[in-house]
Amino acid sequence: MTANVGGISTEGLSNVPDAPLLLLRNADVHAPTHLGRQDLLIGGGRILAMQPAEDAARPTPAHTNLIDLQGRRVMPGLIDGHAHITGGGGEAGAHTRVPPVPLSRFTRAGITTVVGLLGTDDTTRSTRELVATANGLRNEGLNAYAYTGGYHLPLATVTGSVRDDLAFIDCLIGVGELAICDHRSSQPTRDELLRVAADAHVGGLLTGKAGILHLHLGDGPRGLAQVREALDASEIPARVFNPTHVNRRRASSTASSKSARRGCTIDITAFPVAADEDAWAADEALLRYLDSGAPAERVTVSSDGGGCLPVFDTQGRMLSMGVGAPDSLHKTLKMLLARGETLERVLPAFTSNPARLLRLENKGRVAQGADADLLILNEDDDVSDVLISGRWFVRDGQAVIRGTFEGAR
Template identity: 40%
Template sequence: MLKLIKQANVYTPQFAGVRDVLVGGGKIIEIGKDLSPGSLDHTVIEANGMHMIPGLVDRHVHLTGGGGEGGFSSSTPEVRLSSLVKNGITSVVGLLGTNDVGRSTKSLLSKVKSLREEGMNAFMLTGGYGYPPNSITGDIREDIMFFSEVLGLKLAIEDHRASYVTTEELRRLASYVRVASMLSKKKGFIHLHMGSGKGHYQQIYDVVESTDLPISLFSPTHINRTSELLDASVEFAGRGGLVDLTSNIQTKTAAGSLSPAQGVTYLLDKGVPMDAITVSSDANGSLPTFDENGQLIGLKVAGVEPSLTALQELVVEEGLPLEEAIKPFTANPAKGLGLQGGRGMLVGGGAADFILLDDALAVRDVFINGEVFVEGYDVVKRGVFE
């Protein structure tokens, strides 16, 4: 059945004004004024005063759980569909974390397929912290080429839990990802977990400067882990890279701390363009705390909610226009991931993934491929066993 969203403040992400949006067959058919499907059967959704934005794209979620730094009992649980949709997430990318020995890319692929059956736009990365990378087929090139769900490779550097790949090994992996992605018509990238090591981006620069590989092939995350890494990220973005802040991390500074939203505005003030910034949650991953000797002294679980909170803070407290504030959560990650079908934006013929926010920027309704998952602030479509 067709759906007609009436009189919403539409952000594509650019503000398009007060518009009607006609949805059918999982896609946005038309955005315009005074739309009517005529005699065709349809449902009208009143959205007067609501802000219609693209669905959020979370590019870093531990769908099968993460953690484990404190032993087997410290492994975190799997993500539920409802926890994603109630926070406005319509596209999600799963990956492995520290424990890519007890967890596998095969189980991750199964979880991604499960979420897809439940209606979520779900994808994944092969690899993890280990080297050689944990893969589905035994070869990351085959994973990327032959599984539509696999968008790229996950790897960790500058972290005491990482495998400390050499520059030559990183160069080889980057080449594999590049070629496999070209052959399968994917954007292709290495999603780099950045630790608090003092080398920051130097290993990446060494690879880029010694090859013809573009810096866009490397996609660092957790760049707000330390103030030093955040500062180093200004140069990385200036060289043409895309940087990803984690909404579950507060950046400690000499003057106190920066929230993720403040981290975004910090980068903007340093001259980093908004189009070079994304924000992801690291949801269901562990948030370990280590002392100066590398001993675990605390462990928490990252939530899904902080990304929506960061978006709200960017508008309410940091004073960014909504059309700018939503880009690191929608259009930017969709472009960085190479998502097809108009995801991360609202456009005629594109996927009908969108959220209706009220004046407080709380999620009222969520639609994925034209199907309603949250209606009137309540989750109406849950996972099979929820």
């Protein structure tokens, strides 16, 4: 059946549901390529059609909700590839375990897809708990995935096997965050690292999932040496190795572009950085990477939301801690815009790049047939509205859908 909804043809879209459609007019679309003003027809959780906006007023048919965005910027929802959805921490005792991150902490930050993981504490926290938390966020409407394992070997899996976890547990899409170059790690050898990477890769092949090894990079002097050694010693595709926190030390940030040139995707963390710290803030790290000429599609930015941000002394004793915030992702994007950068240049690191790495083909872009996961900014570059699968989660900066226990006493 062919229809014409608000001037947008739906020819060939035979599966358009009977539920009311949403028509967003005059959206300044960053897909992330800048497409200018477009009209978007949304239904069934997808972008059903998109075409350039017209100045002339057009009738709105029945059963269609119309919103005129008047040129506000619309882009894919942010994809946070590294968040401690069950809470991180615990490095200074049980009372320092960070609580789980509720739904609206993500959605109010413009995040429509999140990947959860375990960190230092893969002892009192488990992958089973992680899967349950991811499924809970899914039930509440967020696109939620997770990695099996944690900092340490042997990996904290559900089934006892990385490949089985990926094959039989829907939300598990890779392995992580396995720690290297860190006093809290299990000090994996090159061969142990290769074995885990091989299982992640084959698990991905068998399932069509990402199949990556997400590596926590500590602040030790070895930096990315183990990643380079693993690439030199095996036939495993470089895309499998996905080091994060590469901006934790300036030398590691510089070296990470070399890993990206070899085919790895590197992940920058949006954590706070003091002026005298030997680290790069996420906005500075991203610009330095892009200016280096390394492949622009092989860099992502994540929040470390819910994770512990500890400071240790030379004996490995925690002196202080902060907690990662999901909104650090949007704040980094806003800082980049304040520096005069264009969305077309920097937005892929928050959207299309992680979608490509995680093999989420219908996310990270604004296009016909893509998932209707959209972020709308206001004139001050703040999060105004958020759609997930065509459903409003944030309106005018306020969460209209909250997690089950948010606000409970």
